[in-house]
Amino acid sequence: MDEPWKTPEPMDEFERELRQSMLRRPAPPSLTRRVLDARSRRRTERLHLRMVWLQRLAASVVLAGALGGGLAWRHFDEQKKGEAAREQVMTALRITTRTLNDLNARLAERNKADGE
Amino acid sequence: MARDWQPDFERLLEEHQSMVFSLAKRMTGDRGLAEEIAQDVFLELDRHLSRIESPEHALFWLRRVTMSRSADALRRRKVRGVDLWVEIEEQHGAPAEDRMSPLGARVEALLATLPEPQRAALVLRYQEDLTPEEIAKTLESPLATVKSNLQRGLKLLRAKAESHLKEFVRNGRTVENA
Numbered sequence: 654m655d656e657p658w659k660t661p662e663p664m665d666e667f668e669r670e671l672r673q674s675m676l677r678r679p680a681p682p683s684l685t686r687r688v689l690d691a692r693s694r695r696r697t698e699r700l701h702l703r704m705v706w707l708q709r710l711a712a713s714v715v716l717a718g719a720l721g722g723g724l725a726w727r728h729f730d731e732q733k734k735g736e737a738a739r740e741q742v743m744t745a746l747r748i749t750t751r752t753l754n755d756l757n758a759r760l761a762e763r764n765k766a767d768g769e
Numbered sequence: 770m771a772r773d774w775q776p777d778f779e780r781l782l783e784e785h786q787s788m789v790f791s792l793a794k795r796m797t798g799d800r801g802l803a804e805e806i807a808q809d810v811f812l813e814l815d816r817h818l819s820r821i822e823s824p825e826h827a828l829f830w831l832r833r834v835t836m837s838r839s840a841d842a843l844r845r846r847k848v849r850g851v852d853l854w855v856e857i858e859e860q861h862g863a864p865a866e867d868r869m870s871p872l873g874a875r876v877e878a879l880l881a882t883l884p885e886p887q888r889a890a891l892v893l894r895y896q897e898d899l900t901p902e903e904i905a906k907t908l909e910s911p912l913a914t915v916k917s918n919l920q921r922g923l924k925l926l927r928a929k930a931e932s933h934l935k936e937f938v939r940n941g942r943t944v945e946n947a
Contacts, residue, residue: 667927674876675895680790681804688782688811
């Protein structure tokens with residue numbers, strides 16, 4: 654099999670010209686600047702994107718804090734109202750009990766008087 | 770493991786831009802597209818800079834990514850038919866440092882008419898002076914395929930040159946010498 658890359662014999666004119674025409678060509682002078690500009694632009698964009706994410710994160714934390722605080726306050730408020738309601742019910746029960754006791758005592762006195 | 774060598778992006782850009790641009794230009798046959806590919810390749814290098822381990826690795830990485838990006842660009846875009854004489858006309862408008870001998874321009878234009886795998890193998894062989902094994906690694910192709918592409922590509926290029934550049938192949942004389 655013919656293996657041109659081994660070039661056992663000196664290259665013919667065609668291969669020499671091929672190699673000659675395949676020499677690296679200088680890149681356009683503007684390429685370095687374009688690449689560096691694009692790189693700088695991309696870094697700025699990435700930084701901006703990071704800042705946006707940080708801002709979103711901070712906003713989320715604040716929002717979560719406010720929501721949590723609100724829920725805690727609501728829970729505390731409900732608990733406080735519940736305590737007050739319980740206290741009122743207890744007071745009512747105490748008054749009722751006292752009234753019933755008085756009534757009971759009077760009935761007992763009347764039954765005792767009727768018996769005598 | 771600590772590395773002695775630290776990649777310097779600007780230095781790598783300075784050292785290899787000619788290689789990257791030339792590979793992309795020869796693969797696509799389009800100067801503007803080659804510039805875009807070269808820019809993308811170096812921006813990709815910037816993203817992967819921390820994974821580059823040595824100068825040789827950088828060179829290998831740049832060759833591999835350039836060839837891959839060029840192949841992608843060719844697939845995305847139907848390459849215009851190459852007209853030798855239009856190519857030569859375009860040479861007059863090219864920057865002075867980009868101009869080559871008329872024969873070199875014709876050979877390069879003929880190269881652009883080869884099937885992509887054969888062109889890739891020949892460009893890496895004759896521009897980068899790589900062995901078939903190195904070409905196979907760069908293109909991530911089987912060695913036998915690369916050898917076949919080299920052989921067929923050279924044969925096809927020679928045949929095209931014989932029909933297009935008769936004055937050049939006759940008795941091994943070049944146009945310039947004639």
